Amino acid sequence: MTAPLASGSGAPLAITPGEPAGIGPDLVVTLAQAARTTAWVVLADTDLLAERARLLGLPLALDDSLDAPASAAGRLTVRHVPLAAPARPGRLDPANARYVLATLEAATDGCLDGTYRALVTGPVQKSVINDAGVPFSGHTEFLCARARAGDVLMLLVADSLRVGLATTHLPLRAVPDAITAPLLERRLGLLIDGLKTRFGIAAPRILVAGLNPHAGEGGHLGREEIEVIGPVCAAMRARGAAVRGPLPADTLFTPEHLRDADAVFAMYHDQGLPVLKHVGFGEAVNVTLGLPFVRTSVDHGTALDLAGTGRAHAGSFAAALRLAETLR
Numbered sequence: 001m002t003a004p005l006a007s008g009s010g011a012p013l014a015i016t017p018g019e020p021a022g023i024g025p026d027l028v029v030t031l032a033q034a035a036r037t038t039a040w041v042v043l044a045d046t047d048l049l050a051e052r053a054r055l056l057g058l059p060l061a062l063d064d065s066l067d068a069p070a071s072a073a074g075r076l077t078v079r080h081v082p083l084a085a086p087a088r089p090g091r092l093d094p095a096n097a098r099y100v101l102a103t104l105e106a107a108t109d110g111c112l113d114g115t116y117r118a119l120v121t122g123p124v125q126k127s128v129i130n131d132a133g134v135p136f137s138g139h140t141e142f143l144c145a146r147a148r149a150g151d152v153l154m155l156l157v158a159d160s161l162r163v164g165l166a167t168t169h170l171p172l173r174a175v176p177d178a179i180t181a182p183l184l185e186r187r188l189g190l191l192i193d194g195l196k197t198r199f200g201i202a203a204p205r206i207l208v209a210g211l212n213p214h215a216g217e218g219g220h221l222g223r224e225e226i227e228v229i230g231p232v233c234a235a236m237r238a239r240g241a242a243v244r245g246p247l248p249a250d251t252l253f254t255p256e257h258l259r260d261a262d263a264v265f266a267m268y269h270d271q272g273l274p275v276l277k278h279v280g281f282g283e284a285v286n287v288t289l290g291l292p293f294v295r296t297s298v299d300h301g302t303a304l305d306l307a308g309t310g311r312a313h314a315g316s317f318a319a320a321l322r323l324a325e326t327l328r
Contacts, residue, residue: 158280
C-alpha cells in the first residue's frame with residue numbers, strides 16, 4: 001500500500017492523467033489506493049479510470065462531488081471530460097488528442113480562477129497530438145500560452161539537484177540560434193525568482209553551463225560563451241545574483257561544484273536532463289516556473305508497453321504530488 005501523501009489545505013490539486021493509452025491513468029488509480037490529506041480532482045474520462053482500475057485489479061469508487069472531493073483510500077473525485085474514442089492500453093489514437101488538450105485546458109483555467117491550488121500532470125504523447133493536426137511541443141509551452149504567461153522555465157528536481165533549461169523541445173541544430181542574451185536573461189531571472197518564491201531560497205546560487213565542449217575553449221570551440229552566455233552571467237552578477245559561469249558542462253555536475261549550488265542552468269534539454277535522470281529517474285519531478293500557479297509533472301513518458309499491466313512505477317507521480325503540496 002502506498003503511504004499517505006503530505007498534508008495540505010485549501011483548494012484541491014488538479015490532476016490530469018495525460019495520454020489515455022499510456023500509464024498516466026494507471027498511476028492515478030494506483031496512488032488513489034492510499035488516503036490523502038490533500039484533496040484531488042482528476043480531470044479525465046470517468047469510464048477510462050474505471051476500466052483501468054478493473055484491468056489493474058484495484059478497487060476504485062468514483063464520484064463527481066467537486067464541492068467536497070474524496071480523500072479516502074480507493075476513492076476519487078472526477079471532473080468528467082469525455083474521450084472521443086474508447087482508449088486501449090498501449091494503442092495510440094489521434095482521435096483522443098483533443099481530449100488530452102481539453103483536460104489540460106480545464107485544469108489550467110481552474111488553477112487560474114482559484115478552483116485548484118496546483119496542477120499535477122501525467123505524461124502526454126506529443127507525437128499523437130501532432131498526428132491529429134494540432135501543433136504541440138509539450139506541456140510547458142502549452143501551459144505558458146494558456147495561462148498567457150510572458151515566458152516560463154522548465155525545472156527538473158531530483159532531491160537536492162535542480163536543473164533549469166534555457167531551451168526545451170528544440171532540434172539540436174536550432175539551439176545555438178535560440179540562445180540569445182534576452183532569452184538567457186529572462187529565463188535565468190525566472191529560475192532565480194522561482195527558487196525564491198516557490199522554493200523559499202532567499203539567495204539562490206546558480207551554476208550556468210556553457211553551450212560548447214569545454215565551454216568553448218576560449219573561443220576555439222565556439223564563441224557563444226564569449227559573446228552571449230558570459231556577458232549575461234556578468235550582467236546578472238552586477239545585479240547581485242549569485243551566478244557562476246559559463247562552466248564546462250562535463251565537469252559542472254561533479255559533487256565539488258554542486259555542493260555550493262542551488263540549481264544548474266543548462267543550455268539545452270539533453271545537456272542537463274541525462275545527469276538528473278541518472279541521479280533520480282523514476283523519482284524526479286518536472287516543475288514549470290513562471291506560471292501564476294504551481295505545476296508539477298512526472299519525469300518520464302507514457303510507457304505504452306506498461307499501460308494496463310500493473311508494472312508501472314508510480315514514484316515520480318507520487319513525488320510530483322508531494323512537491324505540488326509543498327511549493328508556495
